Amino acid sequence: MALQDICRQPHTPAFPLSRKWNDPISLALDGGDTNTVLGRGGFATLPFYMPLTANTGFKKPPLRPRTPHPAPPNQIPKRAAVAVPFELAHGTTTLSFKFQGGVIAAADTRSSCAGYVECPTAEKVIPIHSHLVGTTSGTSADCMLWKRILSRECRLYQLRNKVPLTVKGTAKLLSAALSPFKGTELCVAATLCGWDRTGPSLHYVYSDGTRLEGQLFSVGSGSPYAYSVLDREYRFDMSVPEAYALARNAVYHATHRDAYSGGCVDLYHVTECGWRKIGRDNLLPVYYEKKGGGEVRGF
Secondary structure, three states: OHHHHHHOOOOOOOOOOOOOOOOHHHHHHOOOOOOEEEEOOEEEEOOOOOOOOHHHOOOOOOOOOOOOOOOOOOOOOOOOOOOOOOOOOOOOOEEEEEEOOEEEEEEEOOEEEOOEEEEOOOOOEEEEEOOEEEEEEEOHHHHHHHHHHHHHHHHHHHHHHOOOOOHHHHHHHHHHHHHHHOOOOOOEEEEEEEEEOOEEEEEEEEOOOOEEEOOEEEEOOOHHHHHHHHHHHOOOOOOHHHHHHHHHHHHHHHHHHOOOOOOEEEEEEEEOOEEEEEEEEEHHHHHHHHHOOOOOOOO
């Protein structure tokens, strides 16, 4: 393309509508003429084509059909399956809900692998763009990878179309990207919490392609305990302080009962002006406060 610009040669379309492949190699394999390339208006001579004269004595060799070679047998010996000493179980507690003041997203910060706490300060609420955050549940590496891919695709969509992608469109995009991995070891359970031109929106996407829209979601091993609090105290007409308190209280109860959840609680609030991180609260003082021991110093 740059050489054509320097030599001031006309550009030929790379992939015209009338043919899938039009380069000389593909035309030769298909039995076509390698001296011409198919354009939108028919056949056009290649820009750098120089016809061979009869004095050169060069003759075009005939094309021979390619015969497929049999694949070599697999020489790798089969090994006996190695039993895993323990199951790599993982758990978390994430929740999100809509109310009259926007969308709330909260999650704990403990990243665990079986009985081992891998990281007590993990980020499970990941910003995707200025008006969208996502909660992650499942394998940490898979969640981080797909949230980065989703953030990139949303940015590219906004640059091409001059408007941000809606939350529903983002959920459809993530669901379509994850559905081919159904039945594999990929584990991603995401809740997309955002605000678009339709207002506040909340969608749940799983790695098998499942996509749900709702008012309230809780995902992870501690979700049954979080649901017990949310179902009792959730109201759409809550005030902002009441919504913050409800999210913290639900995550606290889940971390108290679920061994795979713990650490701190991250709280995000998404409004028409964008997302805002309210803060990260340690759950240990909340535990002593609930037990009646008062405030714990040093936290």
